[in-house]
Amino acid sequence: MGSLGNSSTKVDLSHHINAKSRARHPSPLKDIIKFMGHDGMVSFAGGLPHPSLFPLERAKFDCLPPAASLTEDRHSLDQEKSDGVSLTFGRGLSTGDQDLTQFLQYGSGAGNWQLISLVKELTERVHSPPCEYECLLHPGNTNAWAKVVGLLCEDEDHVIVEEFTYPSAQALWIPMGIKAVPVAADAAGIIAENLRHLLSSWDEQERGSRRPRVLYLVSVGSNPTGTTISTQRRREIYEICVEFDIIIVEDDPYYFLQYPGYGTSVETSFTPKPIPEFLNTLVPTFLSMDTQGRVIRLDSFSKTLFPGLRLGYFVANPVFTERLLRATEVETQDPAGLSQAFALGLLQKWGIDGYLTWLQNLQLRYRTRRDWLLDAFNAHFDLLPAEKSPMPEAQGLVVCVKSSHGDKIKPVFSFVDPGAGMFVWCKFYFEGVHRFMEIEGAGKSNDPEQDFANELWQAWATELVLLTPGSYYHAWQGPGKMTTAARDADPRTAHFRFSFATPTKEEISAGVARLAKVIAKYWA
């Protein structure tokens, strides 16, 4: 906790609520709801359809056990025969594990209370937030972030983001005239001194808007960089946010997908660790350090159960969850009932311990996939630690090819071994690449780096391998800051993102071979 100490301090953060969110009023119908529960009350007040008119009678979900063998070619039927779990929901009493009707009816906006209790229990186990907080269900982190922008941001604001950030999060607020202020990062996450400098030197006149109040971070296994912010860095960032009165939005879908570094010993099959030991391997969250209630955490089941569930939860200061609930009532209502039923049923059957075991199981799979990709890099290139490479100022590992002279090695790209998530973020070096120097030398392009990156992307696609161009992840600073030079980015470099979430081991191996073929041509 550094100089902040461990004790929670009651800080009034209500001034962060924007004008539109402040103007939301609770529905007057809420006044009536408390009367509805009175014994013997006849209510003509609610517009809830009678449950006898719902055509769904029973639902059953067959699920894997937490420690299931998750190999990509498994036969699910074999699995389930041994130790699968079934979730059953029926109408009325004694027709299933849970009464289905409550999930078919309109909800209150906050979501099913039993599910909320369970995610609170999980939050306590994993984060032990030092501050007062509430949990509120939401239909996925995409919508959660939209609601947070609706809570905190005014039109024309600036929002602080990582130098490379998740494009859909930006696409949401670009129409509001909001701009990103990127903070540069190293392998431990955004650099605290840069953040402090940005805030302490903010000039409203020059920038055209008030000092930023929101820091948006995908703080574990970031999309696209794969970076996980270190514990020490988190403490520094949190202190700066206290000093400059910043709200931290901790968008953390990859939190449970943290794994050991490349090259450390690998288990071949899954053996769960005791839960406390597992939890100790996870970096402490901003929420876990939040003595003031200035962290809004966006948790999601998309990466841990499945994305189509469209279900997650906010963990935040009650001052914020109350306003988020008001927005939920008029913008989305409760998350879908079958999704809530499934998540509740599964968390009950598995138990919180079972869920944490499942997460360890996923961890091993993502770690294995990361290894498949880096093994393929190793098979087709020379991988050198930056300090021993021709690119000693790079971060992490430098991927090199032998030059056509045979003896010298040329750097192609560098990356930081991701310790979480599903992405490897690669910085490509174009210095001395003949075709790039030709484009640059012609003097006709106002962004030779981007033009060459496009050509490279196209050459890969022609060889049947796809990467995501790094340009998709540039912080949006307005139309005047789109070229490599205008963004003040390193000249003669560009980024590409590798996702190892979807392809099989064989596809990864074939894909990297195709990649290497094109690289050999350009970097020869």
Place this chain on the structure above:
Amino acid sequence: MGSLGNSSTKVDLSHHINAKSRARHPSPLKDIIKFMGHDGMVSFAGGLPHPSLFPLERAKFDCLPPAASLTEDRHSLDQEKSDGVSLTFGRGLSTGDQDLTQFLQYGSGAGNWQLISLVKELTERVHSPPCEYECLLHPGNTNAWAKVVGLLCEDEDHVIVEEFTYPSAQALWIPMGIKAVPVAADAAGIIAENLRHLLSSWDEQERGSRRPRVLYLVSVGSNPTGTTISTQRRREIYEICVEFDIIIVEDDPYYFLQYPGYGTSVETSFTPKPIPEFLNTLVPTFLSMDTQGRVIRLDSFSKTLFPGLRLGYFVANPVFTERLLRATEVETQDPAGLSQAFALGLLQKWGIDGYLTWLQNLQLRYRTRRDWLLDAFNAHFDLLPAEKSPMPEAQGLVVCVKSSHGDKIKPVFSFVDPGAGMFVWCKFYFEGVHRFMEIEGAGKSNDPEQDFANELWQAWATELVLLTPGSYYHAWQGPGKMTTAARDADPRTAHFRFSFATPTKEEISAGVARLAKVIAKYWA
């Protein structure tokens, strides 16, 4: 079609798209998606988790048949034994009716294409829109309306609504500084001449904003009034909207809950009509008359399947659905996968004809519930057609009590027999009610009507019967127009809404008896 003819005219309505919606850009990731489908492509581009990591293996939903007996006390197990339908979803081939994996994975934003095809087929069958249109899934009409406001409205706009309108629809835009402009209605819906007058006499200076461009209507079984806009009135309204370039938002969750008037012969058990005959009983929608593409229709499964599904669909001009899809990508993503799976499975198993049979089945239930309420009115009061009542200028039926003198009858409230939906909207008459005259006479209240209505509501609640106060449904015209006098409403009247959706027959009967007891006291 009146003077507009039947032919579709290509009208450019893109100027209706507001500044923020215009500023949305498609995600650049979309450019990559088309490459992903190439034969043999290895993609490191997508962030989709490998499906082997999803813990759900099979889902099964047991459902009623379309012509099920839907009495409130039915025993579902008996039902299902005979002719219920089961929807099964498994992973991979031949493990269910449909492959489950597609519903667990991230979607494109537009929703499952098979489900979209089915709702298009349904739209053709029911509305045969004369104009080019697209269907786009959404997570319920609450969110659909939020997206439409995000598409069409600017801050400080005025939106045209029915005189009494759905409060949650307003609560969404009140924080934007938007105000409602109400149009008075009679039993056939909002009055066309009033709409024309409002638009032709709009004074931007005086009103402080541009002429309204959006007409929001719950056009069948309106919440709260129960009114269904007549065919003739719809034609008049549509022509005015063409003349004044208005977009009609047809929020129509109760469309399929249209039923015959009170007192006509009632079937005791359900016998489905042939589908074309059923469709002929339904009022033509605005969409069915929309030659220009200026209707945005919000359809929902909340009232026809179940609310917890959080699933519905837009039907609109492609110019609008394209922008709505852009908003969907960054605000919500696809509706929940299990909801989509359920709806697709059910529509496939039942067929479109089966669904239309189910809707007839629901119709009878809502009609029966409406009858329960009006039968209870009949049992406790004298019901007179307005023209034969002491309140001849009223609409519909007037509910009276015998005065304490015994021979004279006093009007208590009037209502229009609803031909659709779940609500009876009652206008109460306070003229000559001793307690009301006392409040008014004291001269201390700036809204005696509202004060007496509150007292009445409280007296009912004390007797264990709840109504919804009419004040919840007043069009929001700003803080200066909240009292009965400021709203220019009929003096010495106030409204209450009865919902007959939820209580049982016995509860309805008991509730009306309690109501009558309080009324007898006040109107004696």
